[in-house]
Amino acid sequence: MLKALFPTAPLAAGGAEFHAPSIEEFFPPVVLFEGTPFELNRIMIIRLIVTLAIVLFFYFGTRRMTLVPGRFQSIVEMGLDFVRVNIAEDLLGKKDGTRFLPLITTIFFLVLGMNITGVVPPFNVAGTSLIGIPLLLAVIVWFTFIYAGLRKSPGKFLRNSLFPPGVPWYFYIIVTPIEFVSTFILRPVTLTLRLTMNMIVGHLLLVLFFSATSFFLYEWQEAGLFRLLSVGTFAFGFAFTLFEILVAFLQAYVFALLTTVYIQLSLAEEH
Template sequence: MLFEGTIFELTRIRIALVLMTLLIAALFAIAMRNPQRVPRGGQNVAEVAIDFVRNTVASESLGKKEGNRYLPYLVTLFFFVLGANVLAITPGVDIAASSTIGLPFLLAMLTWLIYHVQGIREHGVFGYIKVQTVVPGVPKLLAPVVILLEALQALIIRPFSLMLRLMANMMAGHILLVLFFSGASYLLLHGEGLLPVAGAGSAVMGLLFTGFELFVAALQAYIFTLLTAMYINMAIGHEH
């Protein structure tokens, strides 16, 4: 294995993630290589995909002006997470890159860095700290507690929840698929009496859940991107 024993070790999941990323980038590059005023074919599909993120995530959470400003990052994030999630049902891989801790942690930290940097650029250091921690109308006796809770939320809870939500959902899906198909394999090959019937039922459930896992992959990519847009809006907004 290349770079074995180092943090750059190219495991099966990492190789698959790189190939999936290159595939998505190539599809968009081919679709938009010669853009026309009236889109057709691949360009039309690519524009519909980008408009989905623009209309349902960027503009909805950030407004039209700020939404267009952050659209490149949000589009890239959505399709990267989607590709990482779809690996869960890709033959030969069968596990989402986002079901291991490394990728969700990296993406959560990247989002965390972006919204804090943009918030500081918008408000200045002390202004940003005030926006993130001071809640108007809170009684003075409770203010220190509220400030502490708000600071914990901005610094720890938001990135942790982003990371954990994505990883836990994709890991749960992977475990269920393994249970269904491994159970079906064992019961069909080694079961006696009515057990092969149960194995066939387990296989059917596995196939049905594979379709559901595709829906979950898209849903988790959408949620991760939507929360990222909401956190950026909370960082650059002028109201708590």
């Protein structure tokens, strides 16, 4: 199905062939440890590099904090304060916001770091463009909001989630299955697919525009005036690169925000 949506057949023009981007872009060959349980391809290596970079960023940014912060410490504090003030405490309050802040902060910066590699040479592909990382984070969020609800109100959480108060009893035949699917199935599914699909589409668009630029400018020897099309494809590619930077941030913000919202709903008084 995916190969039908993203065909790999080349387009011939003037003796050259233009190869459109395909879904195989996200399944690169193994680079290290082939044939072992630890084999790594380019995307896996990107994920490891991003994870290490985030750990080092916060380690060196917080190990010698001073009352009057330097430039690097200020950047780290600004990022941490953004998540704490605008996401965690804004929705959960100070007490619960502080309680779940490590998880929300980790999700935000991990997703942001994995997303931004899609526009960073020589990586040029997002670590979240394969479903593994988004799915793992969505499962963690799923367990977290269920844990939060059961710990806050073990006797009420499941009952009020599946049987909302104020609904006539005979409507529960319809309402309860809908609530079960929307709360316990669709939440992790939508978290996973929203992030993965955005990164896939963004990567394919960038590859399409910059591949077309190279094709018109260098590979199509008989292009003539058609070489001017490379200006347009490069302009679109540059514009979409800036847009992908915005999308990388927005997807990290949305993922962290929805995580907080789900926890907030689990902690709500009606539960």
